Amino acid sequence: MLQDDQYNFLEMAGLPTRFTIKELEMATGNFRTPIGEGGSGAVFKGTLEDGSIIAVKRIKGQTSGEAEFRTEITIIASLQHISLARLLGYGLSRGGDRYLIYPFFQNGSLDSWLFKDEEKRVHLTWMRRYRIASDVAKALAYLHHECHHQILHLDIKPANILLDSSFRALVSDFGISKLIGKDESTVMTRARGTIGYLPPEMLVPNAISTKSDVYSYGMVLLELVGGRRNFMTAADAESQQTHYSYFPKFVKEKMLEGKLMEVVDPCLKCEDISEEEVKVLVRVALWCIQENPELRPSTTEVVDMLDGRRPVHVPPQSPMFVVNFFNVETQSSTSQQPDAISISVR
Numbered sequence: 001m002l003q004d005d006q007y008n009f010l011e012m013a014g015l016p017t018r019f020t021i022k023e024l025e026m027a028t029g030n031f032r033t034p035i036g037e038g039g040s041g042a043v044f045k046g047t048l049e050d051g052s053i054i055a056v057k058r059i060k061g062q063t064s065g066e067a068e069f070r071t072e073i074t075i076i077a078s079l080q081h082i083s084l085a086r087l088l089g090y091g092l093s094r095g096g097d098r099y100l101i102y103p104f105f106q107n108g109s110l111d112s113w114l115f116k117d118e119e120k121r122v123h124l125t126w127m128r129r130y131r132i133a134s135d136v137a138k139a140l141a142y143l144h145h146e147c148h149h150q151i152l153h154l155d156i157k158p159a160n161i162l163l164d165s166s167f168r169a170l171v172s173d174f175g176i177s178k179l180i181g182k183d184e185s186t187v188m189t190r191a192r193g194t195i196g197y198l199p200p201e202m203l204v205p206n207a208i209s210t211k212s213d214v215y216s217y218g219m220v221l222l223e224l225v226g227g228r229r230n231f232m233t234a235a236d237a238e239s240q241q242t243h244y245s246y247f248p249k250f251v252k253e254k255m256l257e258g259k260l261m262e263v264v265d266p267c268l269k270c271e272d273i274s275e276e277e278v279k280v281l282v283r284v285a286l287w288c289i290q291e292n293p294e295l296r297p298s299t300t301e302v303v304d305m306l307d308g309r310r311p312v313h314v315p316p317q318s319p320m321f322v323v324n325f326f327n328v329e330t331q332s333s334t335s336q337q338p339d340a341i342s343i344s345v346r
């Protein structure tokens with residue numbers, strides 16, 4: 001019969017292993033170093049006996065998050081892609097807390113670079129941004145088209161894109177993902193994801209598909225280019241009204257005027273930016289956020305466009321219904337970035 005340690009081959013095969021709470025306490029020094037806080041719990045830094053550095057996500061509570069926890073383990077256990085954050089293991093405590101263990105990625109999440117001050121944003125050089133766009137597209141193409149099932153991530157946003165020490169991107173957080181059969185093109189689901197990245201088909205009871213991730217990806221692309229959130233609000237003290245600014249509309253207008261460089265994050269140095277690449281990213285983004293899912297490209301097509309294997313035609317004019325809904329303005333405002341638009345609906 002095999003001894004316990006002879007099962008180490010499972011670990012070597014990249015399958016998630018179960019950690020005891022004692023092992024996790026040892027690794028994290030009793031959860032001494034928090035590195036982040038998400039909707040479902042806090043994340044702590046730790047070191048395993050073999051010296052590898054880990055991130056331990058603690059999901060508090062007995063019942064909440066159980067479904068997400070199971071989904072995350074089941075889905076990610078079977079995935080192997082260089083741009084997906086690998087799940088090293090999991091843990092369960094008697095008190096009902098649950099743990100997910102990932103490799104630690106030195107540069108944290110994309111949102112902590114993109115939406116902070118200029119000092120942080122300048123580290124996201126144009127070359128890094130383009131590579132991040134390409135890494136995420138490749139991870140999504142793998143999930144959508146290269147696995148036994150189609151896997152919908154359903155929560156693509158900068159907070160769920162982690163960056164390693166060379167600013168290569170890894171998609172993480174499969175808590176609300178969904179598997180669908182290869183022959184099915186759509187699936188019914190309740191609203192999930194994060195406001196600001198949700199495609200219109202998600203706002204009404206309807207079928208979602210891989211094209212829903214494509215929409216969220218397109219929204220992330222625009223934020224990468226602009227170095228700002230797509231939705232921003234500013235309170236007008238005089239009229240006591242809130243003004244919304246919607247970056248995608250501004251981008252669309254600049255594209256029509258032929259002044260695309262005006263949409264690029266002003267903190268980037270002009271000489272480092274390839275105008276041709278800006279055109280590619282912006283056009284791809286505007287294709288991805290088409291309101292009609294059928295017009296959006298597949299993630300495989302996106303990869304081909306970013307890699308220059310497929311031409312990127314001028315995207316069609318999209319009505320951008322959200323503009324009328326919020327009565328938004330189009331200036332490239334640098335106003336306050338509200339928490340309200342990043343509320344998660346699960």
Ligand SMILES: Nc1ncnc2c1ncn2[C@@H]1O[C@H](COP(=O)(O)OP(=O)(O)OP(=O)(O)O)[C@@H](O)[C@H]1O
Pocket residue numbers: 035036037038039040041042043055057085102103104105106107108109112159160162173175344
């Ligand atoms: N593997 C990791 N390496 C380094 N930092 C990490 C890692 N995982 C998470 N973090 C940090 O912890 C923060 C919170 O992560 P978490 O996945 O819980 O957040 P979230 O995606 O915003 O939340 P939610 O679970 O609600 O989607 C991240 O924004 C990031 O800064």
